[in-house]
Amino acid sequence: MNQTLLTFPKGGVHPPESKELTEHLPVEPLPLPEEVEILLHQHFGAPCKSLVKKKDEIMEGDLLGEVEAGLGASIHASVSGKVKNVGTSAHPISVSAPSVTIQTDPVAKPREYSPGDWKALSKDEILGRIKSAGIVGIGGAGFPTHVKLAPPPEAKVDTLILNGAECEPYLTCDHRLMLEHPEQVVEGAKIILSVLGIDECHIGIEANKADAIEAMAKAARDASSNGTRIRVDALKVKYPQGSEKQLIQSITGRRVPGFGLPFDVGVIVQNVGTARAIYEAVVLNKPLYEKVITVSGRGIQRPANLLVRIGTRLSDIVSYLGGTKPDLAKVVMGGPMMGFAIPTLDVPVTKTTSGVLFLTEDEIDTKPHSNCIRCGWCLEACPMGLAPNEIGIYVEAGRAEDTAQFGVFECFECGCCAFVCPAKRPLVQFIRLAKMKAKK
Amino acid sequence: MALNESALWTVSVSPHVKSGESVEKIMWTVVACLIPPLILSIFIFGIQTLIITLISVGSCVATEAISQKLLHRPVTVRDGSAVITGLLLAYIIPPGVPYWLPVLGSIMAIYVAKHLLGGIGFNIFNPALIGRAFLLATFPVAMTSAWLPPIRDASIFKYMGPGVDAVSTATPLYILKHYGIGAVMEKFGSMSTIYADFFVGWRPGCIGETSTLLLLVGGIFLLYKGYISWHIPISTIVTIAFLTWIFGGEKLFTGNPLLAVLSGGVILGAFFMATDYVTSPSQKTGQLIFGAGVGALTVLIRLKGGYPEGVCYAILLMNGVSPALDAWFKPKRFAPEKGAIK
Numbered sequence: 098m099n100q101t102l103l104t105f106p107k108g109g110v111h112p113p114e115s116k117e118l119t120e121h122l123p124v125e126p127l128p129l130p131e132e133v134e135i136l137l138h139q140h141f142g143a144p145c146k147s148l149v150k151k152k153d154e155i156m157e158g159d160l161l162g163e164v165e166a167g168l169g170a171s172i173h174a175s176v177s178g179k180v181k182n183v184g185t186s187a188h189p190i191s192v193s194a195p196s197v198t199i200q201t202d203p204v205a206k207p208r209e210y211s212p213g214d215w216k217a218l219s220k221d222e223i224l225g226r227i228k229s230a231g232i233v234g235i236g237g238a239g240f241p242t243h244v245k246l247a248p249p250p251e252a253k254v255d256t257l258i259l260n261g262a263e264c265e266p267y268l269t270c271d272h273r274l275m276l277e278h279p280e281q282v283v284e285g286a287k288i289i290l291s292v293l294g295i296d297e298c299h300i301g302i303e304a305n306k307a308d309a310i311e312a313m314a315k316a317a318r319d320a321s322s323n324g325t326r327i328r329v330d331a332l333k334v335k336y337p338q339g340s341e342k343q344l345i346q347s348i349t350g351r352r353v354p355g356f357g358l359p360f361d362v363g364v365i366v367q368n369v370g371t372a373r374a375i376y377e378a379v380v381l382n383k384p385l386y387e388k389v390i391t392v393s394g395r396g397i398q399r400p401a402n403l404l405v406r407i408g409t410r411l412s413d414i415v416s417y418l419g420g421t422k423p424d425l426a427k428v429v430m431g432g433p434m435m436g437f438a439i440p441t442l443d444v445p446v447t448k449t450t451s452g453v454l455f456l457t458e459d460e461i462d463t464k465p466h467s468n469c470i471r472c473g474w475c476l477e478a479c480p481m482g483l484a485p486n487e488i489g490i491y492v493e494a495g496r497a498e499d500t501a502q503f504g505v506f507e508c509f510e511c512g513c514c515a516f517v518c519p520a521k522r523p524l525v526q527f528i529r530l531a532k533m534k535a536k537k
Numbered sequence: 538m539a540l541n542e543s544a545l546w547t548v549s550v551s552p553h554v555k556s557g558e559s560v561e562k563i564m565w566t567v568v569a570c571l572i573p574p575l576i577l578s579i580f581i582f583g584i585q586t587l588i589i590t591l592i593s594v595g596s597c598v599a600t601e602a603i604s605q606k607l608l609h610r611p612v613t614v615r616d617g618s619a620v621i622t623g624l625l626l627a628y629i630i631p632p633g634v635p636y637w638l639p640v641l642g643s644i645m646a647i648y649v650a651k652h653l654l655g656g657i658g659f660n661i662f663n664p665a666l667i668g669r670a671f672l673l674a675t676f677p678v679a680m681t682s683a684w685l686p687p688i689r690d691a692s693i694f695k696y697m698g699p700g701v702d703a704v705s706t707a708t709p710l711y712i713l714k715h716y717g718i719g720a721v722m723e724k725f726g727s728m729s730t731i732y733a734d735f736f737v738g739w740r741p742g743c744i745g746e747t748s749t750l751l752l753l754v755g756g757i758f759l760l761y762k763g764y765i766s767w768h769i770p771i772s773t774i775v776t777i778a779f780l781t782w783i784f785g786g787e788k789l790f791t792g793n794p795l796l797a798v799l800s801g802g803v804i805l806g807a808f809f810m811a812t813d814y815v816t817s818p819s820q821k822t823g824q825l826i827f828g829a830g831v832g833a834l835t836v837l838i839r840l841k842g843g844y845p846e847g848v849c850y851a852i853l854l855m856n857g858v859s860p861a862l863d864a865w866f867k868p869k870r871f872a873p874e875k876g877a878i879k
Contacts, residue, residue, distance in 0.1 A: 107871055112554050266554065342871065355872035427546050433553040440548045454553075462555035463547055467613070468658035470560055473819030482870040486819060507872055512552030519558040520658075526550040 102304050104333035105343040108480035110513045112266050112336055112434065114305065115460075118393045118400040120269045124277060126404040127417055129201050133176050133408030134186050135161060138194040139447040140239040142168030147197055153180045157208045158384050161197050170241045170448075171231035172197075175386035175406035177205035187444050189430045190437055196445075199408070210381035215288060223292050223379055230378030231385050231448075236260060236271075236339075236368030237431070239449040242375065245365065246292050252360035254293055258348055259286055261302040261313065261369040262332055262339030265432025268452045270389040271369050273402045275302065275309040278373060279316035285372030286327055287320060288379050293365060298327040299348045300369070305334045336434060337511040341366050343480055355507050370451075385448060392418060396425035396455035405446050411453055412442040427461050429454040434512045466521040475514035475524060481507050485514035485524045492527040497534035505531045560657075563764050564617030570755030571624045571809065574745045577738055581687045582632035583696040586744045592636055594623030596643035604652035618657055622646050625665035625810060628745025629802060629849065630672065633683030633696065633705060638676060642668035662856045663816045666849050673849075684708055684741040687734075708741045709800045710845040718793065728796075735799040746802040756808030765812040768824035769831075773807040774798055776832025784840055803835070806848040816856040823862035830855045 138144035145162025149155060155174045162172040178201045186196035215223065228243035248254055259282070263271040275282060286298045300317060302310050310331055317327040330348050332338050342353045344366060351362040359366050367375075370388065377383040386407050393400040398419030405414065411428075415421060429436040430444070430453055446453075475485040483504040491500050508528050515524040578586040601619035605612045626642050646668030654660045673680045686706045688695050696704070709731075712720050725731045725740065734740060738748030746752075759765045778794035785792020798804070811817060811831050818824050831851045838847025 107869070110556070112552075112556070346871075352871065352873055355870070357872070425546065427548075427553060429551075429553050433551075435551050436553065437551065438546070438548040438553065440546065456553060461547065461553050463549070464559065467560060467616070468656060470658050470814045471819050472563075472814040474558075476819055476868050479868070480871060482868045482872075484868060503867075504870060507870070510551070516552050516554065517556050517558070519556075519560050519563055521555065521559065523550055525552065529550070 102333040103301070103330050103347045104335055104338065105346045105480060107482055108478050108513060109335040109337065109343075110478050110516050111334070112516060114334075115267045115393070116269050116272070116305065118267065118395075119391050119402055120272055120306075122269075122273070122400070122402050124270075124273050124389050124402045124404050127406070127409065127414065129176055129203070129406065130409050130413040132178075132181060132198055132200045133406055134196055134198045134410060134445040135172060135175060135408035136186060136188055136194045136196050136445060136447055137162045137172055138188065138191070139172065139407070139449060140168075140170040140233040140241055142170070142241060144195055145169060145172050147183045147195065149180050149183065149197060151180055151183055154178075155180060155199065157205070158386065160384075168241055168244060170233045170239075171229060171384070173231055173384040173386045174199060175408050176201045177208075178202040187441065189439055189444050189447065189450070210377075210383045212380050213382065215379045216291075218379070220292055220294075223288060226379050226382065227375055230374070230383065232371065232374050232378050233385075233448050234368060235370045235374060235385070235388060235448050235451075237435070237449055237451065239447075242367070242371060245367075246289060248360040248365065253363050254360050254365055255295055255297060255363045256349060256365075257286065257289055257293060257295060257298040258344060258364055258366045259298065259300040259369050259372055260339055260341070260344055260366055261300055261306075261309065262344060263306070264303060264334075264336045264339040265434055265436075265451070266336075267393045267454055268391045268432050269393070270391045270402055270451055272306045272309050274373060274389055275306070275313050275369055279309075279312040280319070281376045282313065282369050282372050283316040283320045283327060284380065285374070285376035287325065288375055289365070289367060289372065290325060296325045298325075300327065300329045301332050301338075301344050301348050302329060303334045303338055304331045336513065337480060340480065340509060340511055342509075388446075388448065388450070390446060390450055391452035392455075393452060394429075394455035394457070395460055396422050396427075396457045398422060407448055408445045410443060410445050411439075414446075414453065415442055421455055422457065424457045425455050426458040426463075427456045429456060433460075434516065435510060462521065464521050466523060468520065469522060470520055472519060474517045474519065478513040478517045480511065480513060481509070483508055485528065488531050489522050489524050489527040492531050497531045498536055500531040501535045505535050508532075560618075561616050564621055566762060566764060567759065567809070568617055568620050568624065570758055571621070571628070571745070573751040573755065574628070574738070574748045574805075575624070577748050577751055578632070578744050579693055580691055581738055581747060582685050582744065583688060584693045585696060586627075586632050589630070589632070589634065589636060589639055589744060590624060590627035593627035593639035593643055594620055596640045597623030597626065597647050600644050600647040601652070604648045605656070608652055610652075610656060613657065616657070619647060622651070622664045622668075624745070626668045628805060629665065629669045629743045631680065631683035632685050632744050634679050638672060638679060641675075642672045645671040658815055660815055661860070662853055663810055663813050666810060666853050666856075669849050670853060686741060687739045689739075706741050708845065709735070709796075710839065713796075713800070714839070714845040718796075721796075732795060732799065735796075740800070742800075743802060746805040749799055749804045752804040752808060756804070759808070759812075765808070766821065766824065768821050769811045769817055769828040770807040772825045772828025773811055773831045773835075774803060776829045777803055777835055780833060780836040781839075784836065797836075797839075801839075801846040802848040806831070806852055810848075811852050811855070816859055818859050818862040818866070820863060820866050820868055822866040823859075826866070827855050827859060827862055830858065
């Protein structure tokens with residue numbers, strides 16, 4: 098394990114971590130809800146078409162939808178029961194999406210999975226299992242993993258990075274996963290290494306998770322043999338340490354070019370949760386239909402780390418945790434820096450849901466914004482070296498189409514600029530608008 | 538179930554947590570940092586410095602409220618920025634001026650230099666300095682002769698009432714410019730006395746500019762809070778000291794850099810006026826050049842120009858260059874161009 102903390106040089110901020118609410122709480126499985134509402138679009142790419150119809154009897158793990166062409170990922174039933182409806186549901190990000198609602202059969206036996214020896218499988222067989230298990234990048238973007246793990250032949254990938262930074266405040270699901278199942282995460286890493294045909298893996302973890310670093314370092318040591326080098330790198334606590342480009346720079350010193358991808362600099366990055374899902378898909382042959390999420394914030398009665406079935410509605414989670422507090426002011430899916438505020442609890446958990454935050458008035462800031470005073474703090478905070486102040490001023494002046502010069506397309510909306518802005522300007526909103534209107 | 542379906546939550550764009558900083562907090566902190574020099578000025582020049590300052594602040598705040606009403610904009614006097622302008626305007630006029638003078642300066646500063654240009658964030662020039670430049674142009678006699686010798690015995694009502702003109706004096710920079718360093722020492726004592734007195738604030742000058750000590754305390758506090766960065770103040774002060782050392786004496790490399798920094802409005806200007814967010818560059822490289830420009834123009838005006846002091850015009854001139862500096866010196870991008878790998 099590396100003793101000096103690695104970090105990226107430019108920008109970043111230190112929001113209050115608030116991880117103390119849940120970091121010590123073991124993952125508890127949520128009892129099966131009465132029904133689940135499974136979105137057929139939980140990934141980067143086209144939505145799936147439903148393979149089931151109303152009143153079909155289905156089993157936990159059965160295929161619900163498949164990719165027909167192009168990018169996408171399969172969707173599986175997360176409970177056994179009867180299809181109640183095939184229709185449209187609220188989607189946490191893209192407003193609405195096709196969905197399958199399943200009424201849970203409370204007496205159905207849980208499906209059993211037993212481990213097999215993956216080392217006998219060929220590369221294509223492993224990729225096939227990952228594809229048919231519907232694995233996507235569950236850290237956030239939802240990019241289909243079987244595509245990511247098959248980079249074009251001209252890309253000379255030499256390093257795998259597992260992202261265990263978990264730099265978003267409040268979230269502790271990756272922390273608990275690394276602490277409770279380090280050997281599964283590391284086994285997942287070994288599978289990825291074998292698919293990529295490389296032997297170097299770094300696991301980046303922010304230094305505020307000392308116990309997870311220790312557990313992962315031990316698992317990595319045990320697994321590092323005959324040429325495979327898996328090591329844990331402790332990272333400085335600084336947001337957005339877990340952003341793909343910043344993480345690659347922190348660990349390898351390489352910088353991903355503008356409009357480029359990690360494999361342009363010889364790196365593939367996977368979230369630790371995705372590595373564990375790959376372990377389950379390849380070793381257990383189990384599809385991705387449940388995941389660990391953090392439910393936190395000072396507006397929920399009992400914060401927790403939960404193992405939930407995909408498709409579980411937030412309202413079921415809230416009632417299991419004793420309801421919300423009266424001073425609840427905002428509900429966010431994801432972390433507080435990049436997550437999405439939602440207007441209703443009638444929204445299901447998806448493969449990319451990392452947490453649900455119930456924030457009170459004290460935790461958020463709803464003051465109205467004022468003119469830019471040109472303090473330049475956003476220039477200091479931006480990890481990409483952009484000029485959010487100028488983008489905001491241009492957008493307000495009706496010149497959003499002229500903002501490419503300030504690097505608007507390199508922005509990944511980490512929110513550092515808006516976090517530090519003393520005038521409370523909605524800079525991420527301005528940037529999203531600019532991205533829609535600006536010319537590349 | 539404690540789930541209240543009628544509850545209204547905020548739905549807004551990320552990030553959902555914000556730092557605790559705000560424009561108001563910054564502005565009122567600057568105001569607090571400017572108060573100690575005002576209190577000391579009462580003991581140096583008498584109670585009328587307080588009256589002038591209160592009139593200046595009051596008329597700035599009133600002008601801001603009226604301007605915003607007239608222009609149909611939200612009234613934002615609570616953000617403290619007009620209070621800062623009022624304080625700074627008072628601090629850069631002589632202590633013996635008539636009480637109506639700051640009122641005119643305030644109207645010019647707030648209505649013309651700030652709100653007619655778009656309000657906070659859009660003014661090109663520092664409003665307080667525009668106010669002073671306007672007064673200097675329209676009332677040159679009052680602005681260049683209403684200097685008072687420091688009071689040494691705490692008789693703060695000494696200069697109240699008639700006969701103030703009779704006691705007016707000259708500033709160290711004026712004496713230095715017209716009569717040389719010998720005359721300065723004749724009037725203010727040995728160099729060590731001069732350094733000590735000027736450092737604390739016991740010298741003729743504008744109301745709030747004389748106490749290097751208290752202005753430094755306030756400036757360092759703002760640096761510590763992160764509200765200003767060192768780039769502009771340090772580059773301004775170093776440039777003034779360096780250029781004065783080279784060109785400020787009878788021969789090259791014989792100027793007195795310490796005296797140059799302790800006189801006039803260098804410390805006030807470098808920490809509290811050149812650092813104004815709106816009118817200075819946002820980017821660090823631009824800030825260093827901005828400060829160096831302020832320093833160079835100050836020395837040029839002091840040594841070759843018609844005025845003994847040049848900080849005000851130097852900052853105003855550099856304010857005009859500031860947008861160009863921001864355009865020329867952009868932040869360094871994270872991403873190398875695609876193709877330039879490793």
